[in-house]
Amino acid sequence: MFHIISSASIGITSVPVTVETDITFGLKAFCVVGLPDASVKESRDRIRAAIKNSGFKFPRGRITVNLAPAHVRKQGPLYDLPIALSVLVATGEIPRSAIESAVFIGELALDGCVRPVQGTLTSAIMAQTIAKREIFVPTENTAEALAIHGLTVYGVASLREVADHLMGVMRLVPVVKKKRRAPARTHQDFSGIKGQEAAKRGLEIAASGGHNILLKGPPGAGKTLLARSVPSILPSLTYEEALEVTAIASIAGVLPSQQGLLQERPFRSPHHSSSAASLVGGGTWPRPGEISLAHRGVLFLDELPEFSRYVLEHLRQPLEDGSVTISRAVGSVQFPARFLLIAAMNPCPCGQLTNPYRPCTCSREAVMRYQRKISGPLLDRFDLVIEVPEVDYEKLLSQEAPESSVVIRARVEAARERQRVRLKPLHLFSNNEISSSQLDVCAPLTPDTRALLERALRTNHLSARGYTRVRKVARTIADLSGSDMIEVDHLAEALQYRGQDQAP
Ligand SMILES: [Zn+2]
Numbered sequence: 001m002f003h004i005i006s007s008a009s010i011g012i013t014s015v016p017v018t019v020e021t022d023i024t025f026g027l028k029a030f031c032v033v034g035l036p037d038a039s040v041k042e043s044r045d046r047i048r049a050a051i052k053n054s055g056f057k058f059p060r061g062r063i064t065v066n067l068a069p070a071h072v073r074k075q076g077p078l079y080d081l082p083i084a085l086s087v088l089v090a091t092g093e094i095p096r097s098a099i100e101s102a103v104f105i106g107e108l109a110l111d112g113c114v115r116p117v118q119g120t121l122t123s124a125i126m127a128q129t130i131a132k133r134e135i136f137v138p139t140e141n142t143a144e145a146l147a148i149h150g151l152t153v154y155g156v157a158s159l160r161e162v163a164d165h166l167m168g169v170m171r172l173v174p175v176v177k178k179k180r181r182a183p184a185r186t187h188q189d190f191s192g193i194k195g196q197e198a199a200k201r202g203l204e205i206a207a208s209g210g211h212n213i214l215l216k217g218p219p220g221a222g223k224t225l226l227a228r229s230v231p232s233i234l235p236s237l238t239y240e241e242a243l244e245v246t247a248i249a250s251i252a253g254v255l256p257s258q259q260g261l262l263q264e265r266p267f268r269s270p271h272h273s274s275s276a277a278s279l280v281g282g283g284t285w286p287r288p289g290e291i292s293l294a295h296r297g298v299l300f301l302d303e304l305p306e307f308s309r310y311v312l313e314h315l316r317q318p319l320e321d322g323s324v325t326i327s328r329a330v331g332s333v334q335f336p337a338r339f340l341l342i343a344a345m346n347p348c349p350c351g352q353l354t355n356p357y358r359p360c361t362c363s364r365e366a367v368m369r370y371q372r373k374i375s376g377p378l379l380d381r382f383d384l385v386i387e388v389p390e391v392d393y394e395k396l397l398s399q400e401a402p403e404s405s406v407v408i409r410a411r412v413e414a415a416r417e418r419q420r421v422r423l424k425p426l427h428l429f430s431n432n433e434i435s436s437s438q439l440d441v442c443a444p445l446t447p448d449t450r451a452l453l454e455r456a457l458r459t460n461h462l463s464a465r466g467y468t469r470v471r472k473v474a475r476t477i478a479d480l481s482g483s484d485m486i487e488v489d490h491l492a493e494a495l496q497y498r499g500q501d502q503a504p
Pocket residue numbers: 348349350351352353360361362
């Protein structure tokens with residue numbers, strides 16, 4: 001018995017799937033076992049047509065195709081190509097020896113053309129792990145497969161082409177990696193935003209320590225532009241991070257054609273009408289949601305109170321865990337979801353409550369109702385709350401050039417490096433991950449700062465969560481100024497960002 005190796009994705013990894021085909025004399029039949037019911041019929045029809053239209057005879061007799069292991073969920077049409085090849089091996093058209101060292105994925109069109117599929121990157125990683133030398137993927141997906149070193153990648157446009165190659169009739173040429181220029185950063189740059197120094201400072205702190213941040217201000221103050229600029233001050237993706245980010249996009253089916261490894265941190269801004277499933281992931285065959293697509297990047301929730309409270313509650317666990325688990329009858333799947341959360345809201349329904357230049361037209365009750373739309377526990381996840389006022393005209397007309405993202409990014413990277421070194425023994429990466437029990441080790445206080453914090457606890461009704469949060473933010477501020485100790489200035493600044501609506 002021979003088998004062809006293909007691939008199935010579980011979360012953001014892929015596992016090998018073997019395709020076996022057996023043809024016996026008997027009543028004409030074509031059975032595929034190991035695929036969900038609905039997709040079997042479609043795949044059989046496509047495979048039969050593709051084989052015929054590629055100039056081969058579709059075999060008579062009883063054909064049984066088995067996809068194993070049975071317990072692994074197999075999704076999507078990527079088994080069309082391996083099944084069709086398996087039939088051609090069974091009929092003797094393709095020699096068995098030709099398929100042994102390779103992994104095959106691809107959807108077939110009725111005319112035998114090969115169509116792009118999802119999850120090519122993780123399939124390539126799997127191929128490398130099980131020591132296969134070659135991978136055959138749809139032409140549109142070759143850039144993904146090329147991201148993995150040590151694999152010979154063939155881009156295939158049609159079933160006939162792969163068959164000819166395997167039969168030794170006409171050899172395909174392996175795809176080679178194109179030399180890439182250093183990618184130009186395409187995110188919005190901070191140099192394009194005049195004024196808003198306080199908000200920029202808050203975002204720099206958030207980016208340095210991985211702190212969740214809430215921007216409050218009237219419409220038109222530039223909250224969205226500020227949030228969009230944050231990826232430009234985050235460090236470049238490492239190779240491992242780029243693999244993760246690309247794998248998620250590939251499995252979600254949002255990776256553009258001919259896209260290799262993604263080079264930039266993601267920025268996702270789902271609309272406030274988003275469902276829980278689109279935000280955290282879901283579906284019968286679970287797919288990553290916005291929070292996973294934002295992994296290693298930024299999730300921006302504009303107009304936070306407009307999101308359904310039910311949807312927002314789904315964010316709490318992933319924010320804690322850095323991942324999301326989706327449970328289904330077919331088994332549970334985990335997707336990573338470690339992102340920087342930036343949210344924005346108006347201070348009241350009309351947006352002018354804090355604007356000294358325009359009157360607020362909302363009733364007191366309406367303002368209360370609006371602010372209460374966000375639950376206390378969710379609000380507690382924000383380490384920094386920053387007021388973003390309307391920019392005054394003097395700042396807008398000023399000739400002074402704002403600081404560019406490159407300059408800010410250098411400070412963020414230095415602060416992150418300090419955290420990395422300090423937190424390494426605890427297996428943590430950034431200050432936002434420090435638990436309250438680790439505070440005395442990671443963010444010790446001097447007698448002066450302790451006195452200041454105790455004073456704040458008494459006078460500002462600082463909650464227990466607020467206390468932890470302030471110390472972590474103060475730690476990041478100290479890291480930004482290159483200080484090992486948290487000084488009074490650092491703590492005083494952190495206290496400013498607490499927001500007055502989160503106590504007691
Ligand atoms: Zn108002």
